[in-house]
Amino acid sequence: MENEFAKRLPFWDKLSESEKEFVNTYSNVVEYEKGRIIHSDDDNCLGMIMMLEGEIRTYILSPEGREITLFRLYKNDCCVMSASCVIKEINFSSQMVAEKDCKILVISSGIFSRLAEKNIYVKCYMYEVLANKFSSVMITMQQILFKGFDKRLAEFLVAETDRTGTNVIKMTHQQIAQHTNSAREVVARMLKKFNDEGIVEVHRGVIKIIDKDKLENI
Amino acid sequence: MENEFAKRLPFWDKLSESEKEFVNTYSNVVEYEKGRIIHSDDDNCLGMIMMLEGEIRTYILSPEGREITLFRLYKNDCCVMSASCVIKEINFSSQMVAEKDCKILVISSGIFSRLAEKNIYVKCYMYEVLANKFSSVMITMQQILFKGFDKRLAEFLVAETDRTGTNVIKMTHQQIAQHTNSAREVVARMLKKFNDEGIVEVHRGVIKIIDKDKLENI
Numbered sequence: 001m002e003n004e005f006a007k008r009l010p011f012w013d014k015l016s017e018s019e020k021e022f023v024n025t026y027s028n029v030v031e032y033e034k035g036r037i038i039h040s041d042d043d044n045c046l047g048m049i050m051m052l053e054g055e056i057r058t059y060i061l062s063p064e065g066r067e068i069t070l071f072r073l074y075k076n077d078c079c080v081m082s083a084s085c086v087i088k089e090i091n092f093s094s095q096m097v098a099e100k101d102c103k104i105l106v107i108s109s110g111i112f113s114r115l116a117e118k119n120i121y122v123k124c125y126m127y128e129v130l131a132n133k134f135s136s137v138m139i140t141m142q143q144i145l146f147k148g149f150d151k152r153l154a155e156f157l158v159a160e161t162d163r164t165g166t167n168v169i170k171m172t173h174q175q176i177a178q179h180t181n182s183a184r185e186v187v188a189r190m191l192k193k194f195n196d197e198g199i200v201e202v203h204r205g206v207i208k209i210i211d212k213d214k215l216e217n218i
Numbered sequence: 219m220e221n222e223f224a225k226r227l228p229f230w231d232k233l234s235e236s237e238k239e240f241v242n243t244y245s246n247v248v249e250y251e252k253g254r255i256i257h258s259d260d261d262n263c264l265g266m267i268m269m270l271e272g273e274i275r276t277y278i279l280s281p282e283g284r285e286i287t288l289f290r291l292y293k294n295d296c297c298v299m300s301a302s303c304v305i306k307e308i309n310f311s312s313q314m315v316a317e318k319d320c321k322i323l324v325i326s327s328g329i330f331s332r333l334a335e336k337n338i339y340v341k342c343y344m345y346e347v348l349a350n351k352f353s354s355v356m357i358t359m360q361q362i363l364f365k366g367f368d369k370r371l372a373e374f375l376v377a378e379t380d381r382t383g384t385n386v387i388k389m390t391h392q393q394i395a396q397h398t399n400s401a402r403e404v405v406a407r408m409l410k411k412f413n414d415e416g417i418v419e420v421h422r423g424v425i426k427i428i429d430k431d432k433l434e435n436i
Binding site: 040060061062063064065068087089090091092093095120121123124127128130131132133134135137138139141142144145146148149152177181182183184185186189 | 258278279280281282283286305307308309310311313338339341342345346348349350351352353355356357359360362363364366367370395399400401402403404407
């Protein structure tokens with residue numbers, strides 16, 4: 001049976017004829033209504049998925065039951081977190097929910113795992129997709145950790161310009177770190193962000209406030 | 219020039235003769251004293267590393283300058299986070315410090331990147347190593363998020379057995395979640411942890427306290 005969608009898989013051209021047949025036979029197009037849980041700890045895991053239509057959100061739960069979004073999947077995105085039960089590198093739990101009505105191509109976990117064992121390109125793709133998600137997740141984690149620090153730094157800069165009556169702060173990152181109970185690297189990174197957003201201009205030992213209104217509104 | 223250590227690289231057998239020569243020529247053994255920063259945002263990135271001796275700790279900084287350890291590297295471990303500048307999937311910043319005197323094999327970023335482009339096995343290995351770290355990092359993140367929930371749940375269970383005068387709590391995970399201001403999945407996971415540690419026994423709709431002392435000490 002021909003599966004027109006399987007041809008869109010990123011590793012399709014790297015499959016042998018018999019592997020192509022294998023994927024054609026064992027992949028399925030599945031539809032999920034908006035709101036349906038597609039993958040969670042409770043279930044057996046689904047397999048590798050490729051989005052044909054719709055949107056999926058992947059999240060973990062905080063102890064308060066708050067959903068912490070890790071990343072979203074859109075048309076043509078592939079994901080292997082939904083095949084977590086066959087990937088030894090994933091030993092944490094996440095949930096996936098259909099944010100819109102979804103149509104997805106599913107290669108079941110067992111089939112995908114056999115394919116990845118036999119074909120280095122499939123294996124490589126599997127890890128590549130994971131590495132990609134790694135970065136999204138690190139950024140989420142840093143956002144959680146750094147929540148509030150932008151505010152703290154902005155408050156300090158505003159207070160300092162008020163205190164000195166100028167829009168130029170002559171302090172090193174290290175000194176600002178001491179004032180804001182932080183670390184030099186953290187201050188440097190946040191100042192760079194402010195700099196990129198046109199709020200301040202950062203020079204060696206000098207910070208010039210460009211947009212004080214914006215700074216006050218952070 | 220022969221480099222006796224390069225042969226230990228996990229992908230060595232998958233290199234062509236000319237690639238082997240290339241690696242031999244362009245890899246170096248570098249020693250770092252305890253306490254030295256091996257990789258950080260400030261520097262150009264080092265390259266792929268393989269531990270020959272010692273211990274490396276990889277961490278990120280919290281806004282308070284607290285070091286949040288992501289993972290450690292020991293003898294024979296390889297890492298590619300130190301080659302972050304040539305891996306497009308890594309766009310977050312981390313630090314690496316020598317926790318003990320270290321001897322490491324370094325394949326510089328440019329060389330490693332050319333190798334990964336040409337050789338699918340090197341590329342696959344690079345992503346595999348990242349995927350591995352992904353899991354460590356997710357676990358760290360969940361530990362940060364869930365810090366304190368084990369205590370909250372333990373307190374509730376102790377209070378509940380005191381209140382009812384039995385060591386059996388007849389409640390669903392959902393009900394406990396409501397009492398502890400949490401979510402069913404979170405309660406289920408923490409109870410499973412307690413179960414695995416021999417503190418409680420979890421059955422459908424019933425939690426039996428096995429080791430109340432341990433529960434009180436959490």
